[in-house]
Amino acid sequence: MTEFDLLNLKYHHLGEARQDMSRLLKERPGNLSLPQSLYNDPFLFRVDMEEVFMKEWxxxxxxxxxxxxxxxxxxxxxxxxxxxxxxxxxxxxxxxxxxxxxxxxxxxxxxxxxxxxxxxxxxxxxxxxxxxxxxxxxxxxxxxxxxxxxxxxxxxxxxxxxxxxxxxxxxPEIDDYLDTLATYMEPYDMENAKVAAESTLEENANWKLVIENNRECYHCSGSHPELLRTLLEWDDTNDPRATPEFKALCERQAAEWDQEGIPHKHVEFGLRNRLVRMPLKEGTSVMTMDGKPACTRKLGRIQNQNLGSMRILHLPNSWNHMQSDHAIVFQVQPISAQKTLVTTKWLVHKDAVEGQDYDLERLRHVWDQTNKQDRELAEQNQLGINSLAYQPGPYSETFEFGVINFLGWYSDTVLKNLTQSAL
Missing domain, CATH: 2.102.10.10 (Rieske [2Fe-2S] iron-sulphur domain)
Incomplete structure (x- = not known):
């Protein structure tokens, strides 16, 4: 077979892949995981890249x-x-x-x-x-x-x-989200921050499995002992698992945030973007092993160390935690159908001095461990999905609604972009 024949075969397969992608997404039940090929087929991965990562923000x-x-x-x-x-x-x-x-x-x-x-x-x-x-x-x-x-x-x-x-x-239109993001981020003055540490993990898993794993904490109690020293397993007072004690904590801290002019209300822009500030466990202020600040120099104009975590979701490739003394931002970069890079950056005030204002190990430890644990979960998930025995399984609408929402956004976005590409 000549190089020209291989090229024709490639484009023939890509055309078929687009048709398969459209059919699979239109037929999938919204409460089930995706068909196997959407997690491991290289031609469908190419469609993901062309219709999501080359067209979305x-x-x-x-x-x-x-x-x-x-x-x-x-x-x-x-x-x-x-x-x-x-x-x-x-x-x-x-x-x-x-x-x-x-x-x-x-x-x-x-x-x-x-x-x-x-x-x-x-x-x-x-x-x-x-x-x-x-x-x-x-x-x-x-x-x-x-x-x-x-x-x-x-x-x-x-x-x-x-x-x-x-x-x-x-x-795509994104200005409404960006206007709100600017308001919610104003207290942190991130222009006057710096990256104190950065890590990139190579995960042998499809990018959608990486995002799915992030969008639920159903797995947290069995996998993330460091993270759960401070993080609550839900991030909304409307969560059916939220306890009366948690709701009371939210009310008390929201009153403090209002006094300081710190935005905190839950805001969504479709299924793509979400901003919400939630308290951490009572008695803790940031995501460290003891729940105490990792950096003595707070960000921006912040005075109150008990700001909890402002969680920012941006699909398809980022989630973030903004805290009083440091921020953690995450970036997902698909490499192939079964390989993804996850980059984490820890940010502090630009004038904070390592060894004086913050200890790097203390700053990083919780999320270094959590990222490694999540990599193992995603890779084991991928290996199971590759099996002949795999078939799409049901999500819990109580514990995994975030995953359902992500795949709803993903399906709608790919189908919309495929339709526009065909015009």
Whole structure:
């Protein structure tokens, strides 16, 4: 079989994969896990990447990671290298990290700072707004630099979070969520924070299993002893498992938060985004082994150390915990049908000093352990799903409603985007 025949076969399979994806999602019962192929088939994974990760808004990092003009960071979205940079006007921008000459990556490091963006291959140079400044005299007199600027990606920021969308046309609407996020994040002043620690775990599991595992705490009592020293297994007073004692704690702490002007009410934007502040266990203030602050320097204008955890959900690739003294943000990056990278970042006030204001091990311990435990759960889940014996199983509407909601969002989003792609 020739290379041309293999290419035709590939596109034939991708066309069939789109049809299969549409059929499987339309036929699936909403209270069951997904059919096996949606967790392990490489062609259906390709559809996921094209219809979700290349068309929806993705969390890629924090604005404090590009604090000054010329500071940049890079991220991979599937096979698409993306560059995020702060320009000289202070605006955070995103570009495809691809030189307009012969396609080489321009910024090869994970982070850095530059005066201009120069491709290491042939030194084509772009300014921080993506305009081509220099291509050498070898291109001839008729060459128009104005037609060869970097290709931009949609980029928006709010409350210190950076979101990027690779959609070729208009991206999905997200401004209502971002406006609310900015309000809820105002007390933390994340522009004046810094990343104190970062970890990336490679998980041998489909990205949807990683998100599913995060969207329920049904497994927590059997798997997360460190986390449950401070975290309650529910995150809403409407949760049917919420006790009268928990509801009373919420009322007491909400009164304190109101006095300090700290937003806390549960807000949702469809099934994609959710913000809610919930207390931790009574007598604890942050997610550490003893429940006491990990950093003596609080974030932003915060005075009250008992802010619990403000939980921010952004589908398809992020969940976050904002606390009085530090924040923890999570980013999910699909690699293949059965491989996913999960990056965790711990953030503190930019002036906090390691060894003086915070101890790194103490800051990280709970979520380092929790992430390892979750990796094991997701990988064992994947191995079982790969079996001939697997068939979609029922979710608990009481304990696993978050998973039901995630897969509802996922199904609706893929079907919507597949329909638009066919037009």
């Amino acid at each position: 993705l969390f890629v990092g924090m604005t404090c990671e590009v604090p000054t003009p010329g500071a940049y960071m890079t991220v991979e979205i599937g096979q698409n290298p993306v560059l995020v940079v702060r320009d000289r006007d202070g605006e955070v921008r995103a570009f495809h990290n691809v030189c307009r000459h012969r396609g080489s990556r321009i910024c090869t490091g994970k982070q850095g700072k530059v005066a201009n963006l120069t491709c290491p291959y042939h030194q084509w140079t772009y300014d921080l707004k993506g305009n081509l400044l220099f291509a050498g005299t070898e291109m001839g007199d008729s060459f128009d630099k104005g037609e060869h600027g970097l290709k931009p990606a949609h980029c928006k920021t709010a409350g210190g979070f950076i979101y990027v969308c690779l959609a070729e046309g208009e991206p």
